[in-house]
Amino acid sequence: MTIRGKPTSLDIAHLAGVSQPTVSRALRGSPMVNEETRKRILAIAEQLNYKxxxxASGLRRQHAGTLALLLFEDPTPDESHINPFFFPMLGSITRACARHGQDLLISFQQFSDDWHAEYGDSHKADGLILLGYGDYLAHQGKLTKLVEQGTPFVRWGAVMPDQPGLSIGCDNVGGGRQAGEHLGALGRRQVAFLGDASNHYPEFLDRFAGCDAGLRSAGGTGLDRALQVDAESAEDSGFAAATALLERGLPFDAVFAASDLIAIGAMHALQARGLRIPEDVAIVGFDDIPAARIATPALTTVVQDTIRAGELLVEALVRLVNCEPAESTRLETTLVVRRSSGALP
Amino acid sequence: MTIRGKPTSLDIAHLAGVSQPTVSRALRGSPMVNEETRKRILAIAEQLNYKxxxxASGLRRQHAGTLALLLFEDPTPDESHINPFFFPMLGSITRACARHGQDLLISFQQFSDDWHAEYGDSHKADGLILLGYGDYLAHQGKLTKLVEQGTPFVRWGAVMPDQPGLSIGCDNVGGGRQAGEHLGALGRRQVAFLGDASNHYPEFLDRFAGCDAGLRSAGGTGLDRALQVDAESAEDSGFAAATALLERGLPFDAVFAASDLIAIGAMHALQARGLRIPEDVAIVGFDDIPAARIATPALTTVVQDTIRAGELLVEALVRLVNCEPAESTRLETTLVVRRSSGALP
DNA sequence: CTGAAAGCGCTTACAG
DNA sequence: CTGAAAGCGCTTACAG
Known part of the structure; x- marks a missing residue:
């Protein structure tokens, strides 16, 4: 027997000699279907490759079975320069969605777009996953609107007390502390910080504070704001920040960069001036992107568990969508020691 | 006035004093709606933030307005090790989809999965974009099935005469030739090739053939199969292949790697044996992933236009979905000369 | 345990 | 140019 086009539940019903609603029940795993009938129906569905x-299902049930991942780019949208830090997370998120039976829509957004209107409505997706570095204060208003609209969402970022919605993030203070203690233990005392350490970038600010504490606990005097230069998470920005730092003419014997991209850009700038890494300047980054391992010297850096992060983001969002309780989570970091910090021969 | 839940077209109709179908027509841009009526409707829709x-729309129109991107991973599914080559393409694809008003579903697949059944049906997506390196012959059967099912799809990969479906790919022969001519012009005569150069990996095979031709046209004797070692596109695999090459004990003065990941792994293996790059061995890769620039020495490599590729993939697929004619395309490559090939001081 | 009925929110011939 | 009607393929109370 042949069916024109894709088979429907009614086709299955005819073949199984039952009504169409029974097919629907059997397929959705309703407990009130005769075991034998169910088997017959499932067999036929399988055979026809019915899906x-x-x-139709989404319309009737008023939900999509789909989550949307919105990836925000920093200011320069020069064609697809996404922070490589997010890639493993993306992989983890897609897998976690599959496990939860959710489809995943993906969209790259500019910070300026009014994406908060685009999703939420229209039943494209039941909930949003928000990824991306960027100015938190600029972001916050939109997050608040999402909460008002009742759109379920989770974001990757700093976990703070009274922020709108749920966040999964790493322990940025703890990570900064690991970096600071490491550099301090190696005898580095004049540590420069490259990254925008303000409440616009709470993650960077936490890393700054953590590093400061770590240096002190290792017997130093902590971070000096005179050795801090703003930078966004990009190689160019790191290069420019290190250049600006050098021009200040203040002595420093280490750099803690708020991200690996900044660190790698900074290394280029320092090396171009003839400074040796780690002999003259020790470097520690944050993120452990693939390039960290390949850089020369290989970059000591703070690792965030992006795989686990992706899983937690999806789990939390699925809970929100199902109106179950869910909470923000802060993940532990670990320090990977490589040659750039001077601890290895 | 307040409306419980999301507004519907019927809500708009009431407010505009017209029937619901008229709202639908106005919103879809039907030419048979009074201009003034349309404006009124659009204004109300905008105000209510109606989407x-x-x-409902998809059910009625029997299509999804959604494309699906299936990214295949090579054998080792050790958590999200995607070839970084695909990331800019992913960015380009998401943007192109947005321009065409299509949503994009993303899914990571194992080569073994029977994804060809999962999509195509169920109106999740109107068409598929297939990305990923891997054994082409293993793949081919599933592609043929997609064609039989009538599922529109495009893939990134080798453009070959009688393959199932549409492909967008780069001119692998041309790219290999650029590499071969470059090495040949620099006087390299004993060039090793790292990569599986068989019909299982037609892209690598083309790169092999192109490099062979390029070396000959530069006055050499071409590639020697005795200096070819299989490798998949991964750093480990490149490391292992270079190690195997060294163990053969045959002399060689250059390596053309079928991908940058292979090249970078090979560089590590060669340097670990004390060989100097480029003095003892010149290296050329393929893809221009971010790590190519960061490697020491920086890697000379063949660039594929991933941005354009993403656009073409989406354009071609949208055409297929709309039953318009579309064709396979082969994109030009360019050679980026960096220090690893010995052409720079 | 199963069926007949209603309805999710749209789109599109069909009349007028 | 506009409205009344039908229907896309499901899911879920409601009877039985």
Missing amino acids: VDKN | VDKN
């Missing part, structure tokens, strides 16, 4: 129509 | 329900 429930997502539109 | 057409995707499920």
Whole structure:
């Protein structure tokens, strides 16, 4: 027997000699279907390669079975320069969605767009995952609007007390402390910090504070604001920040960069001036992107568990969508010691 | 006035004093709506932040307005090790989809999965974009099935005469030739090739053939199969291949790696044996991933236009979905000369 | 345990 | 140019 086009639940019903609603029940695993009937129906569905129509099901049930991942780019949208830090997380998120039976829509957004209107409505997605570095204060208003609209969402970023919505993030203070203690233990005392350490970038600010504490606990005097230069998470920005730092003419024997991209850009700038790494300047980064391992010297850096982060983001969002309780989580970091910090021969 | 839940087209109709179908027409831009009526409707829709329900629209129109991107991973699924080559393409694809008004579903697949059944049906997506290196012959059967099912799809990969479906790919022969001519012009005569140069990996095979031709046209004797070692596109694999090459004990003065990941792994293996790059061995890769620039020495490599590729993939697929004619395309490559090939001081 | 009925929110011939 | 009607393929109370 042949069916024109994709088979429907009604086709299955005819073949199984039952009504169409019974097919629907059997397929959704309702407990009130005769075991034998269910088996017959499942067999036929399998054989016809039947798949429930997502539109019809979604329309009737008023939900999409789909989550949306919005990836924000920093200011320069020069064609697809996404922070490589997010890639493993993306992989983890797609897998976690699959495990939860959710489809995943992906969209790259500019910070300026009014994406908060685009999703939420229209039943494209039941909830949003927000990824991306960027100015937190500029972001906050939109997050608040999402909460008002009742759109379920989770974001990757700093976990703070009274922020709108749920966040999964790493322990940025703890990570900064690991970097600071490491550099302090190696005898570095004049540590420069490259990154925008303000409440616009709470993650960077936490890393700054953590490093400061770590240096002190190792017997030093902590971070000096005179050795801090703003930078966004990009190689160019790191290069420019290190250059600006050198021009200040103040002595420093180490650099803690708020991200690996900044660190790698800074290394280029320092090396171009003839400074040796780690002999003259020790470097520690944050993120452990693939390039960290390949840089010369290889970069000591703070690792965030991006795989686990992706899983937690999806789990938390699925809970929100199902109106179950969910909470923000802060993940532990670990320090990977490589040659750039001077601890290895 | 307040409306419980999301507004529907019926809500708009009441407010505009017209029937619901007229709202639908106005919103879809039908030419048979009074200009003034349309404006009124659009204004109200805007004000209520109304968005057409995707499920309802999709159900009625029998299509999804959604494309699916399937990214295949090579054998080792050790958590999200995607070839970084695909990331800019991913960015380009998401943007192109947005321009075409398509949503993009993303899914990471194992080569073994029977993804060809999962999509195509169920109206999740109107068409598929297939990305990923891997054994082409293993793949081919599934592609043929997609064609039989009538599922529109495009893939990134070798453009070959009688393959199933549409492909967008780069001119691998041309790229290999650029590498070969470059090495040949620099006087390298004993060039090793790292990569699986068989019909299982037609892209690598083309790069092999192109390099062979390029070396000959530069006055050499071409590639020697005795200096070819299989490798998949991964750093480990490149390391292992270079190690195997060294163990053969045959002399060689250059390596053309079928991908940058292979090249970078090979560089580590060669340097670990005390060989100097480029003095003892010149290296050329393929892809221009971010790590190529950061490697020491920086890697000379063949660049594929991933941005354009993403656009072409989406354009071609949208055409297929709309039953318009579309064709496979082969993109030009360019050679980026860096220090690893010995052409720079 | 199963069926008949209603309805999710749209789109599109069909009349007028 | 506009409205009344039908229907896309499901899911879920409601009877039985």
